[in-house]
Amino acid sequence: MLDLRTIPIFDHHAHPLLPAEATAVPQTFQRWFTESSDPLVHKRDTPHSLFLRSGVRWLAEFLDCEATLEAVLEARGQRPYTQWINALFKDARIEHVLCDYGYLSDDGYDAEKMQAVLPCPVQPILRIESLAEKLICEQAAFFTFVEAFQEALSKAQAEGIVAFKSIVAYRSGLEVKRPSTRDAHDAFNRLKEIANCSDNVRLDDKPLNDFLLGIMVEEAARRQMPIQFHTGFGDQDADLRTANPLGLRSLIEQTDAPLVLLHAGWPYYRELAHLTAVYPHVYIDLSLAIPFATTGIPTMLREILGMTPLNKILFATDAFTMPEIYWLAARWGRWGLSKVLTEFVAEGFLTQPEALHTAEAILFANARDLYQQK
Ligand SMILES: [Zn+2]
Numbered sequence: 001m002l003d004l005r006t007i008p009i010f011d012h013h014a015h016p017l018l019p020a021e022a023t024a025v026p027q028t029f030q031r032w033f034t035e036s037s038d039p040l041v042h043k044r045d046t047p048h049s050l051f052l053r054s055g056v057r058w059l060a061e062f063l064d065c066e067a068t069l070e071a072v073l074e075a076r077g078q079r080p081y082t083q084w085i086n087a088l089f090k091d092a093r094i095e096h097v098l099c100d101y102g103y104l105s106d107d108g109y110d111a112e113k114m115q116a117v118l119p120c121p122v123q124p125i126l127r128i129e130s131l132a133e134k135l136i137c138e139q140a141a142f143f144t145f146v147e148a149f150q151e152a153l154s155k156a157q158a159e160g161i162v163a164f165k166s167i168v169a170y171r172s173g174l175e176v177k178r179p180s181t182r183d184a185h186d187a188f189n190r191l192k193e194i195a196n197c198s199d200n201v202r203l204d205d206k207p208l209n210d211f212l213l214g215i216m217v218e219e220a221a222r223r224q225m226p227i228q229f230h231t232g233f234g235d236q237d238a239d240l241r242t243a244n245p246l247g248l249r250s251l252i253e254q255t256d257a258p259l260v261l262l263h264a265g266w267p268y269y270r271e272l273a274h275l276t277a278v279y280p281h282v283y284i285d286l287s288l289a290i291p292f293a294t295t296g297i298p299t300m301l302r303e304i305l306g307m308t309p310l311n312k313i314l315f316a317t318d319a320f321t322m323p324e325i326y327w328l329a330a331r332w333g334r335w336g337l338s339k340v341l342t343e344f345v346a347e348g349f350l351t352q353p354e355a356l357h358t359a360e361a362i363l364f365a366n367a368r369d370l371y372q373q374k
Contacts, residue, residue: 016108092330102127173242184211287318297336
């Protein structure tokens, strides 16, 4: 097997950590090893998942303790949290993180805290649905709302934002259309009424979502700012029927902004591999599918690497809540890549130097170059 442990990781898609106390006991720790929000799954089923079982064993080896979740949590709890985070990041060789603060935004660490606890640069990604929801509450009228939205996007790069992100897959689906201003205006009025009585609002109205995406895509194209789109599986909010990356085809054809389709579109990674092979500005991200697909990772990678140009594949962790998820995702990712690239060398598809170069590109260089962090 090729040894990929010395190759650093540019983690171009991740989320904030929670304070240590939030994941200190088995129930609150293991619940993050599933995408389900059902307490029965957290309690009864997750202990039987391969992701948790292997995770506990690997963490126990790293902590030099008994291979039970209780022992792992006790050993982890004896260390200062920042020191523990640093140990995991150093071991995983994660050397750069791009963070979307739109998930766990109530309890998770903010940008300042993330930078304080991680031993590497952390840069923000702007989730546009969260921005729009905030502005709907702040702005009285549709036209001032649209102006404020445009202004926030145009300032983003100067404020250090390195990518836009959309979760429209969760809200009204990836089949993004070009709605009329009139329909978007009507949708704004409906949401504004809700915002007036509740002080927060969920942007799930298709004409308004699609209208705002149109503005965002133009701004991103002008600046060649990458846009990350959630595609495929995710937490229980995601409806897989509207999350197939093929739904984005008409939007893909409208723009030349770099589009990074997240989570390998899992389970639609073949569809996504095809899109990356035919459109110059479409990239495939492997996060969430790594680590959650566990033993299925090599099968997925064999198909993706077989079709997608190797300069357009990006590893990330999509980690959230706790540093162990970052570490486990890095481990599953290096294992899967190593397994598949070793086979490719044995079969004569790649030379050994080409295989190592490919691993460096997927783990680090492709993301560094795309987000222009040279
Ligand atoms: Zn994510």
